[in-house]
Amino acid sequence: SQKIEQNSEALNIQEGKTATLTCNYTNYSPAYLQWYRQDPGRGPVFLLLIRENEKEKRKERLKVTFDTTLKQSLFHITASQPADSATYLCALDGGSSNTGKLIFGQGTTLQVKP
Amino acid sequence: DAGVIQSPRHEVTEMGQEVTLRCKPISGHNSLFWYRQTMMRGLELLIYFNNNVPIDDSGMPEDRFSAKMPNASFSTLKIQPSEPRDSAVYFCASSFGATVSQPQHFGDGTRLSIL
Numbered sequence: 001s002q003k004i005e006q007n008s009e010a011l012n013i014q015e016g017k018t019a020t021l022t023c024n025y026t027n028y029s030p031a032y033l034q035w036y037r038q039d040p041g042r043g044p045v046f047l048l049l050i051r052e053n054e055k056e057k058r059k060e061r062l063k064v065t066f067d068t069t070l071k072q073s074l075f076h077i078t079a080s081q082p083a084d085s086a087t088y089l090c091a092l093d094g095g096s097s098n099t100g101k102l103i104f105g106q107g108t109t110l111q112v113k114p
Numbered sequence: 115d116a117g118v119i120q121s122p123r124h125e126v127t128e129m130g131q132e133v134t135l136r137c138k139p140i141s142g143h144n145s146l147f148w149y150r151q152t153m154m155r156g157l158e159l160l161i162y163f164n165n166n167v168p169i170d171d172s173g174m175p176e177d178r179f180s181a182k183m184p185n186a187s188f189s190t191l192k193i194q195p196s197e198p199r200d201s202a203v204y205f206c207a208s209s210f211g212a213t214v215s216q217p218q219h220f221g222d223g224t225r226l227s228i229l
Contacts, residue, residue: 032214043118043205043220044157051215089157093214100145100212101170104157 002028006090006105014113019080021108023073023090030092033066033073038087038107047088048075080112116140118221120206126227132194135224138187139208147207147218148181148191157205163189164212196228 005024013019023033031052036044050057050066050073057064063076077084087107094101119138127133139146147162161171163183171181178197183189193200203225207218 034214034217041222043207043222044218046217046219049215049217094159099170100147100162100164100209100214100216100218101159102214102218103159106156 002026002094002103004090004092004103004105006088007108008106010109010111012111012113013080015081017080019077019084019110019112021075021088021090021110023075023105025071025092028092029068032093033064034091034102035062035064035073035075036089036091036104038089044089077110080110082112082114085110085112118206118208118219120204120221120224122224123222124225124227126229127196128229129197130195131228132192133196133200133226133228135191135204135206135226137189137191137206137221139189139206140219141187143208143210143219144186145209145212145216146183146189147209148189149205149207149220151203151205151223160191169212198228201226201228 003026034049035047037047038044048064050064052068061078065074087109089104089107091102091104094103121136145164148160149157151157160173161181166183181191203223205220205223207220209216209218
């Protein structure tokens with residue numbers, strides 16, 4: 001069955017460093033991958049979308065890569081700040097790019113220490 | 115612009131009672147999604163609509179759950195009868211377009227506790 005894995009352990013880094021979060025998937029080949037941020041008590045907020053034919057996407061301090069051979073996406077936050085502390089969720093299409101169905105990973109919690 | 119609006123924000127009720135969750139999507143969006151989030155299972159899609167029509171309800175756990183979208187600006191998720199295992203945070207999201215090539219915009223959820 002389709003499976004998405006994100007590091008369940010929290011990632012703790014020092015302010016100013018680059019945070020790298022991993023999203024691995026098995027048993028299918030998504031055409032789209034999205035990353036969301038979720039703060040406690042709030043709904044997820046869309047950050048970036050990357051297509052299978054794109055290797056990399058950037059937005060300000062954020063960068064996402066999509067390696068369809070490794071079945072992995074990496075999410076980078078450069079020059080991290082305490083305000084970046086949150087849970088980050090990756091989401092993949094549910095096996096068909098013609099539907100709206102997204103499957104979410106469990107998320108990785110990032111803690112940036114000043 | 116107003117985002118996705120959900121009500122109530124919190125609901126505490128006793129087992130066996132009917133629960134109705136409400137959602138107002140972003141104006142102009144034509145797809146609406148209902149999700150459930152728990153620590154054990156994460157964020158799961160329950161059902162989604164496109165142009166007010168249910169497209170995929172394969173995530174609805176059982177017949178006790180039902181969802182409607184009578185018009186483009188309103189949707190409900192109903193649980194009847196409710197059970198303690200239904201306790202979770204329920205999110206509504208909307209998007210412009212019917213495919214995963216579009217970002218989804220989430221409300222802040224309804225935290226549901228069934229005693």
